[in-house]
Each structure stands twice: as C-alpha cells, then as structure tokens.
Amino acid sequence: MGWLKPLTLVLGCLPISYCIWQVSRLYSGDAGILGADPAKAIVEFNGQWTLYFLLLTLSITPLRTIFGIPALVGIRRMLGLFTFFYASVHLLCYALLLLELRFGEILADLEKRPYISIGFAAYLLLIPLAVTSSNAMVRLLRKRWKRLHRLIYVISLLALVHLAWLTRSDYTEVVIYTLIVALLLLFRTLNRSWFERKLLMPFRRENPS
Amino acid sequence: MAGMQPRSSEITDERTFMRRRGFIKAAGAIAAGAVASRALAADSAVATNTSAERRILVHEGEVLHSQATPPWLVPKLREAVPGNFSTNESATPYEYVSQYNNFYEFGTDKGDPVENARDFNSEPWTLEVTGEADRTGKFNLEDILKPHALEERIYRLRCVEAWSMVVPWIGFPLADLIRRFEPNSNAKFVRFETLFDPQQMPGQRSRFTAIDYPYVEGLRIDEAVNELAFVAIGLYGRSLPPQNGAPLRLVVPWKYGFKSIKSIARISFLRERPKTTWELSNSREYGFYANVNPEVDHPRWSQGSERRLPGSLFSRSRTETLMFNGYAPQVAHLYTGMNLKRNF
Numbered sequence: 001m002g003w004l005k006p007l008t009l010v011l012g013c014l015p016i017s018y019c020i021w022q023v024s025r026l027y028s029g030d031a032g033i034l035g036a037d038p039a040k041a042i043v044e045f046n047g048q049w050t051l052y053f054l055l056l057t058l059s060i061t062p063l064r065t066i067f068g069i070p071a072l073v074g075i076r077r078m079l080g081l082f083t084f085f086y087a088s089v090h091l092l093c094y095a096l097l098l099l100e101l102r103f104g105e106i107l108a109d110l111e112k113r114p115y116i117s118i119g120f121a122a123y124l125l126l127i128p129l130a131v132t133s134s135n136a137m138v139r140l141l142r143k144r145w146k147r148l149h150r151l152i153y154v155i156s157l158l159a160l161v162h163l164a165w166l167t168r169s170d171y172t173e174v175v176i177y178t179l180i181v182a183l184l185l186l187f188r189t190l191n192r193s194w195f196e197r198k199l200l201m202p203f204r205r206e207n208p209s
Numbered sequence: 210m211a212g213m214q215p216r217s218s219e220i221t222d223e224r225t226f227m228r229r230r231g232f233i234k235a236a237g238a239i240a241a242g243a244v245a246s247r248a249l250a251a252d253s254a255v256a257t258n259t260s261a262e263r264r265i266l267v268h269e270g271e272v273l274h275s276q277a278t279p280p281w282l283v284p285k286l287r288e289a290v291p292g293n294f295s296t297n298e299s300a301t302p303y304e305y306v307s308q309y310n311n312f313y314e315f316g317t318d319k320g321d322p323v324e325n326a327r328d329f330n331s332e333p334w335t336l337e338v339t340g341e342a343d344r345t346g347k348f349n350l351e352d353i354l355k356p357h358a359l360e361e362r363i364y365r366l367r368c369v370e371a372w373s374m375v376v377p378w379i380g381f382p383l384a385d386l387i388r389r390f391e392p393n394s395n396a397k398f399v400r401f402e403t404l405f406d407p408q409q410m411p412g413q414r415s416r417f418t419a420i421d422y423p424y425v426e427g428l429r430i431d432e433a434v435n436e437l438a439f440v441a442i443g444l445y446g447r448s449l450p451p452q453n454g455a456p457l458r459l460v461v462p463w464k465y466g467f468k469s470i471k472s473i474a475r476i477s478f479l480r481e482r483p484k485t486t487w488e489l490s491n492s493r494e495y496g497f498y499a500n501v502n503p504e505v506d507h508p509r510w511s512q513g514s515e516r517r518l519p520g521s522l523f524s525r526s527r528t529e530t531l532m533f534n535g536y537a538p539q540v541a542h543l544y545t546g547m548n549l550k551r552n553f
C-alpha cells in the first residue's frame with residue numbers, strides 16, 4: 001500500500017492549509033471569514049485538529065488488528081507527528097494571537113489556569129515522542145522506545161482533562177471523546193485472541209492461518 | 210437567506226448609518242437624564258451628550274432572523290434619542306454584535322445562537338412580576354413598554370472570557386421599570402429569570418449540561434436602580450435580534466456580560482439574595498457581584514486585560530481592563546467598604 005503514506009501526508013496538511021487560506025482571506029479584506037474573534041477561532045480550530053490526530057494515532061493499533069491491515073502501522077508515525085504539529089500551532093497561536101506575547105500573562109496562565117497547565121503538560125510530553133520518531137531512534141532505543149511511546153496514553157488522558165476543564169457548561173463533547181478514548185484504550189487490554197477469533201475473523205482481509 | 214424578511218425600507222441602504230435626531234427631542238432627553246445623573250467630570254471614557262448634533266446608530270442592512278419587529282414597537286424605535294453615558298469609542302459593527310453571542314440556551318459556541326435562534330418567537334411576550342412589590346402579576350410586554358421613551362446608550366460590554374465589545378443599545382433605565390412595580394421596603398434584591406422553553410431553546414434540552422435552567426441572575430436593589438442599569442429592547446436602532454436576548458434584556462455595563470441576562474420572562478423582588486445560575490454551577494469561579502475588576506483573577510481567564518472585538522490578527526487588540534469596566538464614577542460608591550476580592 002505505497003499510496004497510504006502520501007495520501008496521509010496530503011490529508012494531514014488540509015486543515016492547516018484551510019486555516020492559512022482563511023487568514024489570507026481575512027488579510028485581503030474578507031472581514032467576516034473568521035467571525036468577530038479570529039484569534040480564538042484559529043486556536044480552537046487547531047486544538048480540535050490536535051485532538052483528532054491524537055485519536056487517529058491511537059486508533060491505528062485497533063484498526064489494524066480488527067481489519068488485519070498491517071500496513072496501517074506505516075502511517076502511525078506520521079499521524080503522531082501531525083498531532084505534534086497541530087499542538088505546536090495551537091500553542092503558538094495561543095501565545096501569539098490570543099495573549100499577544102504578553103509573557104507575564106502567559107506565565108500566569110501556565111501557573112494559575114489548570115486547563116492551560118494540563119494542556120501544556122500534554123504538549124511537553126509530546127516533545128520526546130516527536131524527537132524520537134525517526135527510524136534511527138527506534139533502533140537506538142530498542143525496547144525503551146516502546147516504553148517511552150506509551151506516553152501517548154498519558155497524553156490522551158491529559159488532553160481529555162484539558163477539554164473537560166476548559167468546558168464551562170455543556171459536557172456532551174467531553175463525554176463523547178472520553179468514550180472514544182476509553183474504547184481505544186480498552187481494546188488494548190481486552191483478551192485479544194478471544195476478540196479476534198469470535199468477532200473479527202469475518203472482517204479480516206488477510207487471513208493469517 | 211432563508212427565513213429573512215427585510216422590510217422594504219431596509220433594502221435601499223445596506224450600510225449602518227447615523228440617524229439624525231431633532232434638537233428638541235435630544236435636548237429633552239438630556240434634561241431628563243441630567244436630573245438622574247451625577248457629575249461625570251472625571252471620566253474621559255464617558256461622553257456626555259451636550260451636542261444637539263448627536264445621532265443614534267442605526268443598522269439598515271439585513272438581519273439573520275425571521276422575527277419581524279412587532280408593529281407597536283416600530284414607532285417607539287423610530288423615536289429613540291441619544292441618551293446619556295454613551296462612550297465615544299467606535300461601536301462594534303452590527304454583524305459581529307449579532308453573530309458572536311454567549312447565549313447557552315441556543316448552544317455553547319459563539320456562532321450557535323444566531324443559527325438556533327433564527328426562528329425564535331417572542332411575540333406576544335409575558336413578563337411575570339412577583340415578590341415584595343405592590344404591583345405584581347403577569348404583564349404584556351407591549352403594555353409594560355407603553356410609558357417608556359426609548360434612548361440609545363453606547364456601552365462597553367466586557368465578557369468574563371476577557372473579550373469586549375461596544376454596543377449601541379436601545380432601551381430605558383431599569384430604575385424606571387422597577388419603579389412601576391412599586392417594590393416595598395422589604396425588596397432588597399431583584400431576581401431575573403430567562404424564559405424556560407426547551408422547545409424553542411435547544412440548549413435547555415442538553416443532557417450533559419452543568420447549567421440548571423432557567424437561567425437566573427440578580428442585583429442588589431441599589432445596583433438595580435443605579436443610573437447605568439438599563440433595559441435593552443433593541444440595538445443599532447432596531448429591535449433586539451433573538452440571539453441578543455429578544456425581546457428584553459438587562460444591560461449592566463460595569464459587570465461581566467453574564468450578569469446582563471437575556472430574554473427576561475420573570476422579575477422577582479426578594480428579601481434575600483438570590484443564587485444565580487453561574488454561582489450555582491461553579492461557585493469557586495463565579496460570584497454574585499461579578500463586577501469587572503482587573504485585580505481579581507478568574508480561575509480561567511486573567512482579567513487584567515481584554516481583547517476588543519472584532520479582533521484583527523494583524524494588529525494588537527488587547528487593552529488594559531478598567532475597574533468597573535471604566536464606569537467607576539457612576540458605580541464605585543455602591544461598593545464602598547466592601548471587600549471586592551471576597552465578594553467577587
């Protein structure tokens with residue numbers, strides 16, 4: 001499936017391209033395109049896509065087991081890097097567009113606003129994963145690489161807390177994303193052989209036996 | 210646009226323009242306002258309307274809702290005059306004021322209310338008045354508004370989320386409304402309640418909301434009769450769009466926006482302080498007073514500065530937040546001796 005990676009690359013660039021297109025329209029005078037608060041809209045947009053890519057990254061293992069498509073693992077790293085990329089844009093736009101680089105207020109936010117502290121913690125944990133994503137690093141770290149990259153589970157939980165704590169009244173979205181993450185994590189702890197034999201065989205494309 | 214019915218007069222001019230008011234009317238309003246108002250000398254942000262040349266701001270373009278202005282309201286709106294206490298900062302354009310709203314009854318995203326309130330029907334409207342007053346009961350909105358002449362007040366609106374707008378409201382002083390119900394000496398607080406109508410308000414049907422509807426707000430009686438407290442029934446020279454709180458809402462410009470309750474269906478005069486919706490939902494974050502105060506931090510947003518909307522990505526929009534949103538000369542005396550850190 002040689003087309004999988006290029007396709008992922010192209011699709012992953014679409015959200016940020018759309019965002020850039022909107023900003024350029026705003027710059028050329030389309031005042032309404034991002035609403036009354038363009039800065040907030042951009043921060044939220046990139047936050048949403050950070051979460052989507054995080055969920056996509058997490059769903060690779062279950063998907064490849066369920067549908068028996070080992071090739072899927074080939075795009076997992078790219079999805080993880082997109083998660084990091086959108087998180088970086090999210091953070092950068094927060095600091096630059098929302099806080100207008102008032103570092104005093106940014107530091108106060110990091111310290112005093114729990115939802116920002118937890119989001120920042122999630123971002124800090126993404127950094128080592130992004131840094132060690134290359135093949136060379138996988139070889140270098142061997143067994144420890146796998147253990148290190150289990151941080152993604154912690155990051156998912158922090159992201160959920162970030163979302164819950166920034167919610168002011170309606171928790172519908174939080175409930176939905178929590179269920180999705182719970183499902184994705186639960187899958188990894190279930191008795192896989194039972195799962196595969198009883199439920200998944202019919203869906204398999206490549207039957208190993 | 211679906212559901213939109215512009216009046217023929219609106220088609221001629223798509224821009225917001227200034228409607229000129231006659232000298233006599235404006236002068237009359239100034240005289241009336243002057244009786245109630247204290248000296249404003251020190252506050253540069255508040256412009257007194259001594260000029261007969263002032264006009265009210267009118268939006269003549271399209272609207273995004275299906276509700277036509279009730280015929281009885283049209284002549285009243287037409288006679289609205291510039292009022293007191295208006296800021297001379299430039300007003301946030303109608304398009305943003307009417308499309309960027311916190312009105313959780315119609316959804317929690319800022320763009321939800323304009324979509325979900327499109328067909329909201331607020332005609333006829335009944336206002337129920339209860340509690341410690343001599344004239345209680347159910348009143349028709351048209352009857353209530355009859356004796357009140359309308360004026361424009363261009364106020365700053367500061368949201369607790371650290372953004373702000375400047376809105377040309379049309380309405381009349383809350384004190385004038387309250388006086389008509391003849392509250393008695395036991396009335397120490399005024400409680401306001403938004404319409405409860407899950408059929409029309411999808412937010413009230415949400416299963417996972419931390420808000421207990423109907424929405425409730427409150428003021429101390431002396432706050433309520435302060436000269437700045439205002440009942441808005443319109444903005445930009447026309448009736449309130451549903452997403453902005455049709456048909457009538459409170460405007461208390463020295464407090465965070467959530468105190469300015471929308472679509473009011475009930476007013477009660479009480480001996481005891483009412484519990485407000487946000488206070489009940491999260492008492493650590495929201496208090497009863499909710500005065501704009503750059504020195505009292507909110508757990509979610511630093512309150513030292515604010516972003517004036519509409520924002521531009523290409524220039525700064527953050528400005529320092531002023532004590533009582535810049536209305537200290539009119540309201541600071543209400544809180545002398547109070548610990549505002551504790552009574553946030």
Ligand code: HEM
Binds near residue numbers: 045122126
């Ligand atoms: C893995 C890391 C992160 C994820 C998955 C994430 C995800 C999200 C999501 C889904 C939203 C909601 C967007 C919406 O309302 O539509 C959001 C909002 C936000 N995030 Fe993050 N975020 C992360 C890290 C951060 C960091 C590091 C910061 C800042 C230091 C931050 C600051 C914010 C802010 C200010 C908002 C807007 C809050 C509001 O609506 O008032 N986030 N984020």
